[in-house]
Every structure is written in C-alpha cells, then in structure tokens.
Amino acid sequence: MENLFEQLLNGLRSGSIYALIALGYTMVYGIAKMINFAHGDIIMVGAYTLYVSMEIYHLSAVMAVIVSVIVCAILGILIEKIAYKPLRNAPSLAVLITAIGMSYLLQNLSLLIFKANPIKFRSIIQIASIHIGTITITGTTMVTLVVTIIAMFLLALFIKKTKVGSAMRAISEDKEAASLMGINVNQTISITFAIGSALAAIAGVLYVCQYQTLLPTMGALPGIKAFVAAVLGGIGNVPGAMLGGVLLGIIESLSKAYINSQVADAIVFGILVIVLLVKPSGLLGISRIEKV
Amino acid sequence: MRKSKLISVVVVVLLCLGLLSGCSTKQSSESKGKFVIGGLGPLSGSTAAYGTSVKRGAEIAIKEINDAGGMKIGDKKIKLELNFQDDEASEETVVSAYDTLMDQGIDALLGTVTSGACLAIVDKTHEDGILQITPSGSALKCTKNDNNFRLCFTDPLQGEMMAELAVKQLGYKNIAVIFNTSDEYSTGMKDAFINKVKELGGNIVISEAFVKDDVDFTTQLTKIKNSNAECIFVPTYYTEASYITAQAKEKGMNLPFLGGDGWDGILDNVTDKSSIEGAIFLSPFFASDPDEAVRKFVTQFKKEYKTTPNQFAADGYDTVYVMKAAAEKAGSTKSSDMIAAMTKIKVKGITGEVTFSKNGEPTKSAKYVEIKDGKYTSKK
Numbered sequence: 001m002e003n004l005f006e007q008l009l010n011g012l013r014s015g016s017i018y019a020l021i022a023l024g025y026t027m028v029y030g031i032a033k034m035i036n037f038a039h040g041d042i043i044m045v046g047a048y049t050l051y052v053s054m055e056i057y058h059l060s061a062v063m064a065v066i067v068s069v070i071v072c073a074i075l076g077i078l079i080e081k082i083a084y085k086p087l088r089n090a091p092s093l094a095v096l097i098t099a100i101g102m103s104y105l106l107q108n109l110s111l112l113i114f115k116a117n118p119i120k121f122r123s124i125i126q127i128a129s130i131h132i133g134t135i136t137i138t139g140t141t142m143v144t145l146v147v148t149i150i151a152m153f154l155l156a157l158f159i160k161k162t163k164v165g166s167a168m169r170a171i172s173e174d175k176e177a178a179s180l181m182g183i184n185v186n187q188t189i190s191i192t193f194a195i196g197s198a199l200a201a202i203a204g205v206l207y208v209c210q211y212q213t214l215l216p217t218m219g220a221l222p223g224i225k226a227f228v229a230a231v232l233g234g235i236g237n238v239p240g241a242m243l244g245g246v247l248l249g250i251i252e253s254l255s256k257a258y259i260n261s262q263v264a265d266a267i268v269f270g271i272l273v274i275v276l277l278v279k280p281s282g283l284l285g286i287s288r289i290e291k292v
Numbered sequence: 293m294r295k296s297k298l299i300s301v302v303v304v305v306l307l308c309l310g311l312l313s314g315c316s317t318k319q320s321s322e323s324k325g326k327f328v329i330g331g332l333g334p335l336s337g338s339t340a341a342y343g344t345s346v347k348r349g350a351e352i353a354i355k356e357i358n359d360a361g362g363m364k365i366g367d368k369k370i371k372l373e374l375n376f377q378d379d380e381a382s383e384e385t386v387v388s389a390y391d392t393l394m395d396q397g398i399d400a401l402l403g404t405v406t407s408g409a410c411l412a413i414v415d416k417t418h419e420d421g422i423l424q425i426t427p428s429g430s431a432l433k434c435t436k437n438d439n440n441f442r443l444c445f446t447d448p449l450q451g452e453m454m455a456e457l458a459v460k461q462l463g464y465k466n467i468a469v470i471f472n473t474s475d476e477y478s479t480g481m482k483d484a485f486i487n488k489v490k491e492l493g494g495n496i497v498i499s500e501a502f503v504k505d506d507v508d509f510t511t512q513l514t515k516i517k518n519s520n521a522e523c524i525f526v527p528t529y530y531t532e533a534s535y536i537t538a539q540a541k542e543k544g545m546n547l548p549f550l551g552g553d554g555w556d557g558i559l560d561n562v563t564d565k566s567s568i569e570g571a572i573f574l575s576p577f578f579a580s581d582p583d584e585a586v587r588k589f590v591t592q593f594k595k596e597y598k599t600t601p602n603q604f605a606a607d608g609y610d611t612v613y614v615m616k617a618a619a620e621k622a623g624s625t626k627s628s629d630m631i632a633a634m635t636k637i638k639v640k641g642i643t644g645e646v647t648f649s650k651n652g653e654p655t656k657s658a659k660y661v662e663i664k665d666g667k668y669t670s671k672k
Contacts, residue, residue, distance in 0.1 A: 003514065003515070003518045006514045006517075006518075007511060007514055010508075010510040010511050010514060011511075013510075014508055115336065116336040116337050116338075116340065117336065117337075117338075118338055118531065120534075120561060120562065120563050121563065122563040122564070123563070129542060129543070129544055131544060134517075134518065136517075136543050136544045138542045138543065139542075140542065210508075211507045211508070211535060212535075212538055213507070213531075213534070213535070215338070221505055252511075253510075253511045256511040257511050257514070257515055260501075261500050261501045261502060261511070261512055262473050262501040262503070265503065
C-alpha cells in the first residue's frame, strides 16, 4: 500500500511536469491551429538559461528562475514572429515542417554553444525529504507539485477572468469573427506563445532540479511525451492538457511498477492509440464539425 | 546479345579486381617510415569522457615511444602516429568514421571504446584483415573474429567477479539489480552477475530494467526500497549511474551500490559526492597505485592534461604498447603478421601483466575500487 502511494507520487511528479509542457502545446494549437514542435526545446533553453545565469552571472536562484522565464517568453514570441507568422495562411504541413526545423535549430545552437557533453547542475531546490513511515516525499516532488498547481490555477484564472483571456477563447472559437469584433489577433497570438513558453521554462527549471543534468537534447523526450499528453487530454483544451499530463505520468509510473519496467513506454503509447481509437478528439476534447 | 552481356560482366569483374589491387598497393608503413594507429571512440556525447581518456592515454604512450626513438622492426626504427576519429559511441557514425580511417590509411585499429559501436565494425575490420584491439569494448562478441583482440575484461567476467565480491566477500544475501535493457554492456554483465549470485547461494530479490535515454528511475528505486535488498548492482555507464545514485539518495535509501568498470569517472559526474559514498566497482587500473610504471604514467598524464587519468586512459596507453610489442615480435607491421604474434607476447602494462589467448581475450588480474570520502580508493 505504501508502495502504491509512493509510486503514485512519482507519477504525479513527472506527470505535472508533462502537464506544464502540454499546456503550451494545447494553447498554441487552440489559437494558432498548429503543433509547435519546437516547444519541447524551450524546456532546454529554460534549463540552460538557469544554468548560465547562476553559474556565469552568479544571480540568486530566484532571479535566475525569473530570468529564464523571461528569456523563454521572449524566445517564444520571436519564434512565432519569425518562423510561424509568415506561414499563417500556408498549408498546415508547411508550418509543421517549419516547427520541426525550429526544434532542430534550437538543439543544434545549444550543441554549438554548450557542446554535447552533459553538464552537471546542482538542484536549486534544497528542501529535505519528508519521511512518513516508510514513505519518502522528496523536496523536489513537493516543490514540483506546488508550483504546478499554482501555475495551473493562475492560468485558468487568466483565461477565464481577464480580457486577454477571453480574447484567446474568442480566437480559438473563430479567428475571423474575433478580428471583426476588434480583437487584436497578432497580439493575442504573441501573448499565447509567451505564456506557453514561460510555462515551459518553469517545467525546464523543475526538470533540471529533478535530474541535475543539462543536455542539448534534454527537451526532446519530455516534449514528445507532453505532446502525447496534450492529445490524450484533447488538444486545444486547457483542462484536458492538465489531465492528460498527470494521467500520463501516473500510467507510466504504475506500469513500470506493476507490469514491467521494460515495456512501460509501449504501454503509455499503446494507451494513446486506444484512447484515440475510441475517442478521436481526446478525453476532454469536443469534436467539432469542420466548416467548409 | 548474350555474348556482349558476358563481355560486360568480364569487364566489370576486371575493373573490380583493378580496384582491389589498387588497395593493396597502398604504401606500407615501412616505406612511409611511420606506423599509423587508427583510433575510434566517442569524443562527444554522453560517453565522451571514455573516448577522450582513451585518446589521451594513447597519446602519452605514443609520445613516450617516439621520444625513445620509435619501435624497432627488424633493424629499422619506426615512429608512431595516432589518427583518432569521433564515433559518438553510435552504431551508425562508427561505420563512416572507420571508413574515413581506412581511406586515410592506418596500420592497426585501436578501438572502439564502447561495446555497441565495436560490434558494428568487427566484421568490417575482419574483412579488411586489420589488427583491431579494443581497449575497453567489453561485450563478448567484440573479439569474435581472429583479428579482434581486447585489453579489458569481458562483460560476463565482470559480472561474475562482482557477484563473487558481493556474495562471498561482502556477505550480501539479497541483492537488487537495475540495468539498461537496450545496452549490450549492461545486459551482458547483468546476466552473468545474476547466474553467479544464484550459483553462490545468493538471492536476486528484484531485477529492474530501463531503456536508453531514461532519466527517471524513481519508480524502480521505490520498488527496490520496498524490497528487502541489502545492496544494488548497477551495471551501467556513469551517466545513468549518476542519475540512479542521486535519486536513491533523494529517496533516503542507504543501500550500498556495486558497479562495473563503466562507473569509472563517476566522481566528476555527480553533483553530490556523498550519493556514491561506499560504492564499489571493478577496475583494472587505479591512479594512486604505488607501482612505479603507474606513477610515471599518472605524473606524465597530469602534466599534459591537468587531470588524473582513469582506467580508460590506462587502457588506451596499454593498447599502444601491446601493438608495439606485437609488431616488434612479428618483425613486421603487416596486420596478418602482428595478429599471429599477438598470442606470443606478454606485456607488463599499467593495467597489469597481460597475455592474449587465441580467442582474443586477455588474461590479467582485477582490482576493486571503492569510493571513500569522495575519492577512489583501492578495495582490498
């Protein structure tokens, strides 16, 4: 029983990181109707920015986190302006290829700057683990869960209550109509990319605190898993991305723990296939009839 | 029609023969006046530390030999040269890196450093008939052909030796294992370890797998934590081992770790040295060995590269001396002669005195290294 509880916590921790990243995928898809495959690499940029600001510029941990969030947000806006905006009316395949290209560009730039060797980075979260009976809850797990819950809560509030939030919802419903109603589409899309990238930066910081290693390709695998989570929850749907991420983490952890650690990934992706067969729009997605 | 086809086939065959004879007329090392050793190993990527170490060790050996005038073939002195290519420890890259070396012309191959990449080219080197000595490729099949030799221990042998240490010397009864299921090195060591532990009357209470690029081991560690294991055997490279040990420490697990020779170099790759305190792994070389040859090598290495050499550097160093011994014994730098001489030589290197069997396997003694107070120490 204790075992199960601890495994659930393991799953929740990695799941909440997936969820943070999945939010970026889903928000961008909801508004710009594109899969931003470079999103996973924003995590890497966030983690390296943290490293550079702490190790080279000797900023405090809090300042370094703020810097990496800002850097990623700006990077997100720039990527959209430079690579995606000119293609807004192009076929979706062209945008997809551009996004993949952007992902490789980011990876290779960091390979060029930081070299391929892994860099060890000591976690900025130095909170002692809590022991309850035989259960151990690590400091990183607690911080990850708290940060994720706060971030999601703020995001939900932002989308529901603010003017920009309702502009986002309006654009995701119907871009043309929204622009006719006087909503600044370009600005709203920029804000969406900024928020998504800022969340990815936070995920990157949490990720590097957990695993304490920096690699130019570190964003690839969590990026793919988060994309799966977004699709699982119903891409374009914000609560769906949260649910999908957490579910994915838990399924991964439990299948490693109780079925077989060798086939955990196969199970995770197998579940995705089954969900999509039964409900193609994802768990919380609403299937819409395409207007022609 | 038929006849012209026949003629064209003949022409093609002749052309191919022409190509082959072109190869064989490549300048021999004697006429060039130097002996080029081709090196293959990862200089970038997650196992870059191994390749870089081997390369540096080999460079030290070559410098020593050249400073002493070179190696003596018959009545001639020949200088050595190293041409080292990055194979990224990848099964794909290594093939093109090897082709590059062959195109540029090499007399013997030192490499590759990692097992997976080595297996990808053993048949190619066999076809080319070139003497290949891997300094550290420990998978069983790295020496499958008669031109393939190895300087280090095999994976199964390492697993057995660690099992003996765990059960007989340290007295552990219940042992846990975490291994990389997508890696030859890891699974080879794990299988031999498990068999030997059972044979010696020990228990494998839990055996957990992970795959390439995994960074999260908390699930596996939670399972081990809730078993009655007394120690954890981690037959992986240092990268994974550093994740596993850090996450175990975070979970508050105090079980001692055992590892294979891939653990060498781990102290530079952990953020918290206390997470690997007390870990024991196998290594044929140990930098604070009082042996005179080892002292000399370590001093030279530190002077040149400002760090302490690890086992891989020592393997690279010894491999060059083995090649020199083989060439001198054969009195020739032709690969076929050197290969024949390999089983007749005995080299006293810094990783121990080594002889080679017909199968390409080395015979030498092992040392256990224990991490104590954040340093590598010799385990008696």
